[in-house]
Amino acid sequence: xxxxxxxxxxxxxxxxxxxxxxxxxxxxxxxxxxxxxxxxxxxxxxxxxxxxxxxxxxxxxxxxxxxxxxxxxxxxxxxxxxxxxxxxxxxxxxxxxxxxxxxxxxxxxxxxxxxxxxxxxxxxxxxxxxxxxxxxxxxxxxxxxxxxxxxxxxxxxxxxxxxxxxxxxxxxxxxxxxxxxxxxxxxxxxxxxxxxxxxxxxxxxxxxxxxxxxxxxxxxxxxxxxxxxxxxxxxxxxxxxxxxxxxxxxxxxxxxxxxxxxxxxxxxxxxxxxxxxxxxxxxxxxxxxxxxxxxxxxxxxxxxxxxxxxxxxxxxxxxxxxxxxxxxxxxxxxxxxxxxxxxxxxxxxxxxxxxxxxxxxxxxxxxxxxxxxxxxxxxxxxxxxxxxxxxxxxxxxxxxxxxxxxxxxxxxxxxxxxxxxxxxxxxxxxxxxxxxxxxxxxxxxxxxxxxxxxxxxxxxxxxxxxxxxxxxxxxxxxxxxxxxxxxxxxxxxxxxxxxxxxxxxxxxxxxxxxxxxxxxxxxxxxxxxxxxxxxxxxxxxxxxxxxxxxxxxxxxxxxxxxxxxxxxxxxxxxxxxxxxxxxxxxxxxxxxxxxxxxxxxxxxxxxxxxxxxxxxxxxxxxxxxxxxxxxxxxxxxxxxxxxxxxxxxxxxxxxxxxxxxxxxxxxxxxxxxxxxxxxxxxxxxxxxxxxxxxxxxxxxxxxxxxxxxxxxxxxxxxxxxxxxxxxxxxxxxxxxxxxxxxxxxxxxxxxxxxxxxxxxxxxxxxxxxxxxxxxxxxxxxxxxxxxxxxxxx
Amino acid sequence: xxxxxxxxxxxxxxxxxxxxxxxxxxxxxxxxxxxxxxxxxxxxxxxxxxxxxxxxxxxxxxxxxxxxxxxxxxxxxxxxxxxxxxxxxxxxxxxxxxxxxxxxxxxxxxxxxxxxxxxxxxxxxxxxxxxxxxxxxxxxxxxxxxxxxxxxxxxxxxxxx
Numbered sequence: 001x002x003x004x005x006x007x008x009x010x011x012x013x014x015x016x017x018x019x020x021x022x023x024x025x026x027x028x029x030x031x032x033x034x035x036x037x038x039x040x041x042x043x044x045x046x047x048x049x050x051x052x053x054x055x056x057x058x059x060x061x062x063x064x065x066x067x068x069x070x071x072x073x074x075x076x077x078x079x080x081x082x083x084x085x086x087x088x089x090x091x092x093x094x095x096x097x098x099x100x101x102x103x104x105x106x107x108x109x110x111x112x113x114x115x116x117x118x119x120x121x122x123x124x125x126x127x128x129x130x131x132x133x134x135x136x137x138x139x140x141x142x143x144x145x146x147x148x149x150x151x152x153x154x155x156x157x158x159x160x161x162x163x164x165x166x167x168x169x170x171x172x173x174x175x176x177x178x179x180x181x182x183x184x185x186x187x188x189x190x191x192x193x194x195x196x197x198x199x200x201x202x203x204x205x206x207x208x209x210x211x212x213x214x215x216x217x218x219x220x221x222x223x224x225x226x227x228x229x230x231x232x233x234x235x236x237x238x239x240x241x242x243x244x245x246x247x248x249x250x251x252x253x254x255x256x257x258x259x260x261x262x263x264x265x266x267x268x269x270x271x272x273x274x275x276x277x278x279x280x281x282x283x284x285x286x287x288x289x290x291x292x293x294x295x296x297x298x299x300x301x302x303x304x305x306x307x308x309x310x311x312x313x314x315x316x317x318x319x320x321x322x323x324x325x326x327x328x329x330x331x332x333x334x335x336x337x338x339x340x341x342x343x344x345x346x347x348x349x350x351x352x353x354x355x356x357x358x359x360x361x362x363x364x365x366x367x368x369x370x371x372x373x374x375x376x377x378x379x380x381x382x383x384x385x386x387x388x389x390x391x392x393x394x395x396x397x398x399x400x401x402x403x404x405x406x407x408x409x410x411x412x413x414x415x416x417x418x419x420x421x422x423x424x425x426x427x428x429x430x431x432x433x434x435x436x437x438x439x440x441x442x443x444x445x446x447x448x449x450x451x452x453x454x455x456x457x458x459x460x461x462x463x464x465x466x467x468x469x470x471x472x473x474x475x476x477x478x479x480x481x482x483x484x485x486x487x488x489x490x491x492x493x494x495x496x497x498x499x500x501x502x503x504x505x506x507x508x509x510x511x512x513x514x515x516x517x518x519x520x521x522x523x524x525x526x527x528x529x530x531x532x533x534x535x536x537x538x539x540x541x542x543x544x545x546x547x548x549x550x551x552x553x554x555x556x557x558x559x560x561x562x563x564x565x566x567x568x569x570x571x572x573x574x575x576x577x578x579x580x581x582x583x584x585x586x587x588x589x590x591x592x593x594x595x596x597x598x599x600x601x602x603x604x605x606x607x608x609x610x611x612x613x614x615x616x617x618x619x620x621x622x623x624x625x626x627x628x629x630x631x632x633x634x635x636x637x638x639x640x641x642x643x644x645x646x647x648x649x650x651x652x653x654x655x656x657x658x659x660x661x662x663x664x665x666x667x668x669x670x671x672x673x674x675x676x677x678x679x680x681x682x683x684x685x686x687x688x689x690x691x692x693x694x695x696x697x698x699x700x701x702x703x704x705x706x707x708x709x710x711x712x713x714x715x716x717x718x719x720x721x722x723x724x725x726x727x728x729x730x731x732x733x734x735x736x737x738x739x740x741x742x743x744x745x746x747x748x749x750x751x752x753x754x755x756x757x758x759x760x761x762x763x764x765x766x767x768x769x770x771x772x773x774x775x776x777x778x779x780x781x782x783x784x785x786x787x788x789x790x791x792x793x
Numbered sequence: 794x795x796x797x798x799x800x801x802x803x804x805x806x807x808x809x810x811x812x813x814x815x816x817x818x819x820x821x822x823x824x825x826x827x828x829x830x831x832x833x834x835x836x837x838x839x840x841x842x843x844x845x846x847x848x849x850x851x852x853x854x855x856x857x858x859x860x861x862x863x864x865x866x867x868x869x870x871x872x873x874x875x876x877x878x879x880x881x882x883x884x885x886x887x888x889x890x891x892x893x894x895x896x897x898x899x900x901x902x903x904x905x906x907x908x909x910x911x912x913x914x915x916x917x918x919x920x921x922x923x924x925x926x927x928x929x930x931x932x933x934x935x936x937x938x939x940x941x942x943x944x945x946x947x948x949x950x951x952x953x954x
Contacts, residue, residue, distance in 0.1 A: 011886055018894030019882040019901065021828015021868035028827035123811070201832045201840060201930050202895040253830070253895025254930050286833035508893030508931045678889045678936060685933030709837035709928070717924035717934040722917075746933075 005521035009674035012513040013532075014506075023251045026205035026222045031279035034207070035064055037269055038125035039282065040115040040132050041291065042107035045143065045363040045702025046154065049105060049114070050135035057117055057131040062124030065276055066132070067268075068115045069102035077101065077271060080264055081236040082328040083228075085479045086166045086337060086359070094166035094359070097157035099327040101237065101264040101271075106139070108156055108326035109363050110704050111291025113264050118272055118280055141363035141702035145300050145321045148362045156326055156361040163361045165324050166333065170341045170417055171354035179315035179352055183306035187389045192771045193377045195298035195323065195696040196689075197712055198370045200507075202253020203284035204293060206266045208273030216244050219270045223249040224259045224505050225545020228482070230537050232262040232330070238271055242537075245270075249535040252507035256686070257369040258293045259507065260547045261330040265292075290707045295696055296370020298323035299336065299377050303385045305350075311395045313350040313404050318381070320357045325366035331547075332368045333359060338478050339374030339466070339548075345415035346382040347426045347464045347640055348404040353416045363702040369547065371686055371747040375465040383461040383752035384769065387759065391768055397756075398434070401462050402427065412733075419466055421638045423730040429664045430462055432728050433642030437662035442646070455649040456659075457761025460642065461753040467741040468553030468637035468732070485632035486550065487542045488558035490519070490566050492625040494611035496604030497529040503543015504555035505534050508682075509743060510675045511551060517671050518556055518737075522563045523603060524590025541628050549639070549741025552671065553732065558631035560736040565627035570606045573625075576617040577601055577609060637732045637740035641665035643684070643749035645757040654780025656692055656758060658721040663749065665725075668732040668740030676742045680725045683746020689715040690747075691754035695773050713773075797861040801826065802870030810857040817841045817852040819860075820867060828868040828898045832928070839927030842899035843867045849906035851899075851926070868898035871905070880947035881905050881940070890940035892931035900927050904941045908948050915945055 004010050017023055054066040080099040087093055098104075103114050115132055119125035140154035147153060148163040156163055180186055207220040217240055223229050226247040233247075234240045252259060269280045284292065299322050306315040322336030341355040390397035406413050408425040415421065434440070442458045449456035469475070472483035487503035498519050504511060516530040533539055546555075571585040574592035578585075584595045593600040609616055610625040646660035663680055670676050693713035697705040706712040731738035751772060758774045759767050765786040770778065794809040801824060808823045820826045820843070831853055832840035841853040844866040871879045878886070881904050891897040907923040908915065915923070920941050921934070929937060 012889070014894070015886040015891060016878070018891055018897050019868075019878065019885055020872050020876075021826070021898050023828070023894050025827075025830070025895065027831070028821075123813070199930055200895075201838060201893065201928060202830070203832065251894065253832075254893040256930070286835065286838075510892070674889045678892060678932060681933035681935045682892060682931045683933075685935075686930070708835045709833050710835050714837075714928050714930070715933075716928065717921040717938065718918075720934050722938075723933065723935055 004527040005517055006671050008517065009672055010513055010517060010527060012510050013516065014510065014512045025202055025251045025253055026207065026220050027283050029207060029220050029250070031207060031209050034279040034281050035118050035120060035276060036122040036125045037272065037280050037282040038117045038122070038129045039113045039265060039268070040117065040129045041288065042103065042110055042112040042114055044107065044136060044138060045110050046139040046141035047107050047136040048139060049103060049107065050137060052115055053133035054115065057128040060124065060128035060131055062120040063128045064118045064120070066115060066117050067102065067272060069100050069104040072100065072102055072271065073104050078237045080262060081232055082333065083330045083481050084334040085481065086168055086333040088167050089169050094333060095160045096328060097160055101267045109365055110702060111365055112326065113268070116268050116272060118276060143363060143698040143700055143702040145323050145360055145362065148360045149321060156363055160361060165328070165359040165361055167358050168337050169354070169356045171352065173354045176315045176317050176352050176354035180304065180306045180317060183314050184309045185307040185393055186304055187307070187385065187392050188302065188304045189385050189388045189769060190302050191381060191384055191769065193297045193299040193380055194690065194772045196296040196370055196694050197290055197696050198256045198258035198293060198296055199714060200254030200256055200258055203286055203289045204259065204263065204265065205283045206269045207279060207281040208269035209279040210273040210277055212277050216246065217270055217274065218246045218248065219266055220248045220250065221266050222252050222259050224252065224255040224507060224547055226505065226535055226537050227503060227543045228545055229262050229266060233267050233270065237267045246538045249505055252505070255507045256371040257296065257373060257547060260545065261294055261368055287708055290712065291365055291704055294329045294366050294368035295325065296367065297377060298367050301381055303381050305385055305389055307389065311393065311400050311403060313348055316344060316350050316353045318344060318355040320355065322357055322359045323364065323367050324359050324361055325364045326361060327366050329366040329368035332366060335369050335374045340378050342417045342419050343375050343378035343466060344382065345417055346379065347406060347462050349406050351416060364698055371683060372744045375744065376748045376751060379461065379463040379748050380752045383463065384755060387756045388769055397460065401430065420635065421464065422635055422733040424464060424638060424640050424666060425730050426462060426640060429641040429666055429728050432726065433644050433662055433664040436664060436724050436726060437644035437660065439644065449648055455651055455761040457647050457757040459645045459753045459756025459760055461749050461756065462642045463749045464638050464640035465744060465748045466636040466638055467549035467744060468633055469548035469550050470636055471634060472632050482544065483632065484544055485630050486544055486554040486558045487628065487630050488555065488562045489541050489626065489628040490559065490562040492566055492603065492607045494608055496525065496607050498523065498525050500530065500532045500559060501540045502532060502534050502555050502559065503540055503545065504551035505546040509546065509551060509679065514552065514671045514675055515556065515559060518559050522560065523566065525603065549743040552737065552739045553637045553735055553741050554631060554633050556737050556739060557633070557735045558629050561629035561631050562627045565629060566625060569621065569625060569627065570603065572617065572621055573606045573609055574601050577615065634734040637668065639665060639667045639740040639742065639745050641745065641749060643753040645750065645753040647754065647757045647761055649758070649761045649779060651783050653776055654778070654783060655776040656774055656779065658688055661721050662724045663746065665727050665742065665745045666729050667727055667742040667745065668729055669738035670727060670729065671739065676727065677725045679742045680746045681723050683744060684723055684750045685715050685720045686747045687750025688720060688754055691751040691772050691774060693719065693773050693775060795858060797857050799860055799863060799865055801865045802867060812858065814857045815853055816855040816857050816860050819857045820852060826867050826869050830895055830898060832895065837928065838896070839903060840896050840899040842902040842927065844902060844906065849903050868901060871901065881908070881944045884940040884944040884947065888936045888940040888943060890932060890936040896927060896929045900929060900937060903927050904944065908941065908945050912949055915942065917942065
């Protein structure tokens with residue numbers, strides 16, 4: 001075995017089981033005596049429920065019970081809670097309408113759960129659901145932001161005037177308006193951040209289990225954060241105390257944010273299991289995923305930049321409408337505010353910024369965090385705006401960025417929108433990015449492409465994001481109803497092997513490998529003697545889970561802290577065994593040494609003494625070597641970098657081919673370079689998907705048009721280029737690892753780079769801006785519309 | 794109920810099925826071979842790919858009755874009996890061609906058929922086109938393409954021995 005600590009591209013521990021079909025995903029679990037749930041969903045966007053006749057369904061073969069919203073309401077079951085409370089500009093709280101697990105009185109989006117049929121087989125439950133007679137009276141619906149805020153629009157919730165959830169702002173509008181009044185240039189851009197459907201490859205699954213002897217409930221679920229689900233569902237929905245509720249999230253097949261939230265189906269199966277006193281399993285069909293997993297993005301914005309004659313940014317003014325969907329999902333209110341508006345300084349020293357965000361209810365699936373969450377929206381807006389500034393003023397797009405960068409010697413840097421960046425070096429990531437992408441040789445490639453009849457373009461984006469969420473006191477002051485620390489328990493076993501219990505959750509990130517590498521480096525325990533356990537509230541002390549690229553920066557830091565405690569206790573035991581002063585004990589590479597002597601004890605000697613305390617300082621020290629730490633981060637972390645896309649467009653078809661993609665990211669300390677590259681590649685693919693093909697479409701009436709993989713265009717192998725991925729790292733200054741996070745950078749930096757490249761390719765066609773996705777049909781129309789004009793010129 | 798007889802990973806099974814039962818449901822629910830996954834309901838994602846008589850097939854798009862008498866290989870049967878990984882599995886691990894692992898079984902089954910059916914070699918473009926029927930949301934495909942290219946010479950060297 002070679003080096004397997006921090007910095008080594010160790011092959012993953014989890015791979016052998018995944019590669020041989022031995023993963024343990026939620027749908028692979030069957031409980032003895034298990035029944036199956038089928039959830040009847042609204043087939044219309046907005047309707048009053050006059051009544052539900054369940055008689056025929058209840059009498060169908062195999063059916064055990066049918067429940068409706070009225071049954072849950074009769075037992076005082078709570079609504080699905082929201083985890084953040086935002087406030088309006090006038091200080092009043094946001095509108096927070098009820099969100100029943102099964103609809104009560106009205107349905108508000110296609111896919112809204114209306115009833116659940118529980119039967120002996122999946123097919124019987126599904127067949128019986130066809131027999132439910134639901135008396136709907138259709139109501140007018142609002143399917144998009146523009147319609148929802150129009151005068152006289154139908155209201156999604158009674159009493160939420162104008163469908164406004166909140167009207168929030170950051171920055172001093174009067175000051176910013178003043179700067180605009182005196183500016184040499186003002187450049188304005190209207191843009192849309194297209195709505196996406198996350199589509200982790202594993203559909204959601206939930207199994208409720210009720211132990212009739214103990215009265216304990218267990219929920220097996222496809223979740224990124226089992227403790228959060230236990231807290232939300234136990235405390236707010238089903239009123240089950242934590243000691244009677246266990247939540248298990250085993251192997252989870254991708255999340256990208258969509259598996260953070262507490263979903264109605266989790267509460268339905270857990271509650272129903274108690275009612276029927278048997279396990280109840282629900283597995284989403286993909287069609288259900290499309291209309292019930294939280295969607296992402298969906299902003300409509302107007303952005304304006306004020307500049308001086310040389311192109312220095314003087315002020316930024318933004319108005320954004322953000323779609324919440326029909327109900328507030330767990331994190332939804334925070335995404336277009338604290339994860340978006342606070343990032344609008346980007347990598348630039350823009351001195352004043354004002355942003356107004358109105359969050360809007362519509363008759364669509366709830367919208368929440370999707371890979372990047374708010375930061376892709378901020379980055380897309382800024383990086384498109386800068387290219388449009390270059391277009392309108394004739395200034396060079398690279399120079400414009402360079403001259404406005406926050407310089408490397410300015411950190412820590414306080415932005416005008418609340419965040420304090422701790423470290424970064426944007427000139428370096430830009431310089432390396434330009435070099436790796438061969439930016440200077442581009443015009444030759446454009447000319448060569450033209451000789452083949454292709455339109456070639458290149459586009460850049462330089463970005464920063466905030467992750468490693470987050471200091472509890474800070475997020476608490478911003479409306480979070482939870483702390484965002486992380487927890488780790490390090491159990492050194494009697495013979496020296498180690499089990500790590502982490503409150504983070506791996507659903508593709510490779511924590512079993514990366515977190516084990518931390519133990520290799522800090523405790524010197526061999527890689528194959530370290531096991532990482534996650535995803536079970538019965539095993540892990542506590543945890544806030546995995547999202548916002550927090551697992552290493554926050555969860556890894558908790559591990560460092562717990563291992564520090566292990567070492568500190570180990571030194572006391574070693575001092576006793578070697579009859580030395582504690583201050584004279586040193587620990588390195590698995591060995592405790594008395595400084596300046598050849599006396600030493602291995603960690604195994606110490607752990608054995610701790611569990612077999614025959615010769616042990618039992619008066620001062622408890623036996624055992626098992627330490628837990630809670631780590632509350634001091635700040636967010638701020639990864640950043642430079643993404644460059646190169647495209648070719650066939651003017652005959654409008655089809656875009658991604659020919660090159662270059663990423664140079666600053667992710668802080670890298671533990672496993674192979675895994676970091678993989679995270680960036682995957683994020684970039686999702687960003688390319690957003691930029692070129694993915695789009696969630698509702699028709700005017702609120703029907704979901706892109707409701708299957710046949711209608712929603714997922715990137716396939718042939719749509720994604722080979723990528724050049726590199727890092728140029730500066731260290732995070734406030735956590736013990738120096739790590740910033742790498743899970744979201746790909747999806748944050750890439751969409752504007754791609755669209756900037758598409759616009760560059762079309763520069764002879766008079767294109768200033770176009771909205772995502774840049775599909776072949778859209779580009780073909782643009783090219784066709786411009787061609788006669790060009791021929792005439 | 795009708796009965797079907799299948800040979801799966803070398804072992805013969807006879808099971809009762811409904812007319813509408815899909816092959817993937819038999820594999821997962823009757824034979825407890827849960828390595829084969831279901832990622833969609835429109836035959837798009839490829840997480841359910843198995844080999845039927847040596848050819849990669851989406852097992853969500855076959856009725857169990859259609860497979861009566863067939864010889865089926867699932868992801869559980871790909872490694873050697875002693876656990877030694879197949880070269881394709883080994884190269885997926887070596888090149889970090891999987892993250893969450895959910896699409897992986899179908900991806901590996903498709904990739905093995907792709908390489909076996911192209912003994913003369915595979916260009917990058919052919920590999921990407923050959924993965925048309927398999928979706929992955931985690932990796933961006935980059936490392937999957939690399940793994941398949943790396944497995945090609947290993948598989949054909951093994952075959953030549």
